[in-house]
Amino acid sequence: MSDTKPVVVFVLGPPGAGKGTQCERIVDTYKFKHLSAGDLLRAERNSGSETAELINGYIKEGKIVPVAITIELIHKAMEAHDGNLFLIDGFPRNADNFDGWAERMGDKVDARFVLFLDCDEETSTQRCLQRAASSGRVDDNVESLKKRHRTYEESTMPVIDLFRKEGMERRVDASESIDAVWEKVKEIFAEAGFTA
Ligand SMILES: Nc1ncnc2c1ncn2[C@@H]1O[C@H](COP(=O)(O)OP(=O)(O)OP(=O)(O)O)[C@@H](O)[C@H]1O
Numbered sequence: 001m002s003d004t005k006p007v008v009v010f011v012l013g014p015p016g017a018g019k020g021t022q023c024e025r026i027v028d029t030y031k032f033k034h035l036s037a038g039d040l041l042r043a044e045r046n047s048g049s050e051t052a053e054l055i056n057g058y059i060k061e062g063k064i065v066p067v068a069i070t071i072e073l074i075h076k077a078m079e080a081h082d083g084n085l086f087l088i089d090g091f092p093r094n095a096d097n098f099d100g101w102a103e104r105m106g107d108k109v110d111a112r113f114v115l116f117l118d119c120d121e122e123t124s125t126q127r128c129l130q131r132a133a134s135s136g137r138v139d140d141n142v143e144s145l146k147k148r149h150r151t152y153e154e155s156t157m158p159v160i161d162l163f164r165k166e167g168m169e170r171r172v173d174a175s176e177s178i179d180a181v182w183e184k185v186k187e188i189f190a191e192a193g194f195t196a
């Protein structure tokens with residue numbers, strides 16, 4: 001991490017909304033470091049560490065891992081990066097994530113806005129099921145997706161509502177094509193003062 005306060009943009013939305021897809025383009029264009037909470041948790045699970053089994057259970061059930069574990073992974077990844085712009089994807093996902101971040105990181109970073117990629121459950125499910133052929137993910141199946149959607153509605157939407165009330169939410173209709181979504185995302189980053 002550089003000496004100046006890290007700038008953070010959060011990326012939220014239902015499973016398969018296209019968060020990772022748009023993050024790749026944001027990284028290429030605006031030179032952010034992309035930190036996906038889901039990717040960090042899957043890597044930790046695959047490392048066979050003492051929390052691996054616990055993390056796997058949460059992922060299979062579409063539940064949210066306790067924040068202490070997730071923040072530790074995000075913080076370590078931020079420390080390891082020699083730059084100032086961070087795109088934190090899939091976090092904060094529930095009140096525990098939100099409160100844990102506020103407590104541990106809130107005053108250490110400059111959180112600019114939340115990119116909310118929004119699409120309906122049917123679109124989201126179809127995208128994840130198509131991705132299943134290549135993703136190898138234990139949770140890209142109908143049963144896990146139902147659970148992930150319930151978690152999204154019950155736990156993540158209230159967090160997005162909180163950000164909206166704070167004027168930090170920037171919503172994009174993610175049911176459009178990848179290129180159409182990208183055009184809207186670029187407008188949001190330009191309005192926030194980021195240059196390509
Ligand atoms: N706008 C889009 N239109 C059609 N397909 C898309 C669009 N955006 C992403 N996809 C495809 O949908 C699948 C899910 O996209 P992606 O992995 O980016 O979603 P995500 O929001 O990061 O998912 P998760 O939260 O489950 O990790 C991928 O196969 C991707 O290629």
Ligand SMILES: Nc1ccn([C@@H]2O[C@H](COP(=O)(O)O)[C@@H](O)[C@H]2O)c(=O)n1
Nearest residue numbers: 037038058059062063064065090091093
């Ligand atoms: N803040 C988070 C983010 C993710 N998880 C767990 O990982 C699963 C996959 O997340 P994706 O963002 O890659 O879809 C998710 O269903 C959770 O089980 C988490 O616990 N906390």
